Amino acid sequence: MLTVRPDTSLDPELLAAIVREQGTPTYVYDARILDAGVRRWIEAVGDPSHICYAVKANYNLGVLARLASHGIGFEASTVGEMARTLAAGVQAGRIVLGGVPKPAEAVAEGVRRGLDLVVLQAQHEVEAAVRAGDSLEGPPARVGLRVRPGIRAGAHPSLETGRADAKFGFGPAEIPATWAALAGAKGVEPTTLAFHLGSGLDSFEPYEGAIDVLLGLVQELASAGHRVRELDLGGGLGVAYGGTGTDLEPADLVRIVRERLEGTDLAVRYEPGRSIAARAGTLVTRVLYRRERDGHPALVCDGEFTDFGRYSLYGAQHRIEPLEGTLEGSDTVEVLGPTCESGDKLGTDRPLHGVRPGDLLAVRDVGAYGFVMASNYNARPRPAEILVDDEGWKVVRERETLEDLWRGETVD
Ligand SMILES: Cc1ncc(COP(=O)(O)O)c(C=O)c1O
Known part of the structure; x- marks a missing residue:
């Protein structure tokens, strides 16, 4: 882990000059720090398409366009975030509709649009994806299932999303039947098991436990003849805001994930928001x-x-x-x-x-x-x-x- 790097490039004189013209309060973003945030992830992960920036963290069109120039993907949690990302010039095939609660129409829209992936996390979403897939003319839509692994992330209680009592996702016991239903449908292809443990994590331990839950499900599904191609590990890496702690490094997470997944052929997707933009x-x-x-x-x-x-x-x-x-x-x-x-x-x-x-x-x-x-x-x-x-x-x-x-x- 590295110590905190203060954002020195936004120096006081420049900020004062900006607000002399623009007034206060004003948000100022440094594109070079955004670039550095993305590069840390690309260096750690390798393939930029396996990194899907979580749009909810900051969806200003200028910010999205700058991040898109690095060739990464994007995770949108609503139709509005998807529309913003498209408006910033990103192709639909680089967008994931994420595993947060959504109305059936949002799922149908994601399936029809030809997104990279649509992550489903409740029964009505599964039914909406199957229905929308039925009327697709092209290749089937790739879909994933969000799992609620029952793991405490150690983040602020409002930001913990993988606990057993969380509102998100399917419990592990519900996954085999739900996956089988998707596998039997004509217009969708289940590829991915996903989790998002929470935001602002200050240790990697929760990821290890949650990956083990997914690996158990991958095996269970394999024994029923179903192949999981990808794990989507969500976002979550924390930032030491006070200026005295340490930021979690993507490279450390990726190393832990690779160790855990050794011997499998599973692809891995990450959805960082805070650790890129904060x-x-x-x-x-x-x-x-x-x-x-x-x-x-x-x-x-x-x-x-x-x-x-x-x-x-x-x-x-x-x-x-x-x-x-x-x-x-x-x-x-x-x-x-x-x-x-x-x-x-x-x-x-x-x-x-x-x-x-x-x-x-x-x-x-x-x-x-x-x-x-x-x-x-x-x-x-x-x-x-x-x-x-x-x-x-x-x-x-x-x-x-x-x-x-x-x-x-x-x-x-
Ligand atoms: C499904 C999903 N993925 C990714 C993220 C991004 O998390 P973070 O900004 O902590 O990296 C969130 C945030 O809530 C999320 O809900």
């Missing part, structure tokens, strides 16, 4: 004022939990750094947003004592599950998104206008 993003916010709260100083900023919700949702403590001025003393402050909720925080216990009203703060490592989770609560337009590369920077999503806030509504 470190590429910074949210720049301006301090509105400073307030003493029962002796605890707080900075109230113009960026709030509706712009960046990871502290409020998961207690995630991201690095928060001043863009201007110097830090004085070691006293810590809370960093708050302006909404009418006391839980509206960007972070706590930050050594930002010298920061004054009007100063800019950089919330780091927000490239994954940042803007995509933003909302318009309090009727606030969502922030602009900027992409920086060697050529300079460009707006890849304009800040919303006030009119955007009521588009489609009517007073009649």
Whole structure:
């Protein structure tokens, strides 16, 4: 494991210049850090088509197009994510419709579109795939089954998805009959067993246990005459947001997986999101004022939990750094947003004592599950998104206008 690499290329001067033009709060992504994130995976895995970036982590079209230039695949969990990925210029044959709960129409759409793979995780999805496959004229649609391996991932409870009590996937005992039903259908071809254990894992151990569950199923299916061609291991690698821990390395995961699968001819697919996008993003916010709260100083900023919700949702403590001025003393402050909720925080216990009203703060490592989770609560337009590369920077999503806030509504 390597120690944390801070995203030094998004330097304070550049960020300050961007928000002088674009205002705050603004998300800024560094394309070179996105590139580095993908390359780490390609070096570890080899074939880029076995890496399917989880679109939900950051689906800005500019980001998707940059990632697509590396030849990787994409995992979309909804028809909306699939449409965005297609809009970014990615061919349908490079997209997986992932194993998250979906309506029957979404499954049918995935089957009809000729995606690389459609992962099914409930009985109504299996029935929808079989029905849609029946009316296909070309080759059968490749489908997979998501397994709920009953493994605790050690992540935040809201982000654990492979536990026995999770809502996702089929229990191992349900797999043989479900696979057999798919194998007997004319328009679909079952190829893949999948899991996704959770997001933000800080050890590889859960993967080992879950792979063993899948291997048991591969054997059981083989003894009934069915061949599994591929395992899809989902995403999950965590990022040490606070700046002091370590990031899990794709190469270490791949080594463990290869050891586990030695002697089999199974292909392996990975669906990383956070580990590719998180470190590429910074949210720049301006301090509105400073307030003493029962002796605890707080900075109230113009960026709030509706712009960046990871502290409020998961207690995630991201690095928060001043863009201007110097830090004085070691006293810590809370960093708050302006909404009418006391839980509206960007972070706590930050050594930002010298920061004054009007100063800019950089919330780091927000490239994954940042803007995509933003909302318009309090009727606030969502922030602009900027992409920086060697050529300079460009707006890849304009800040919303006030009119955007009521588009489609009517007073009649
Ligand atoms: C099915 C699936 N695959 C991949 C991912 C990506 O996970 P991560 O961003 O932790 O790598 C998710 C995230 O929730 C998911 O649900």
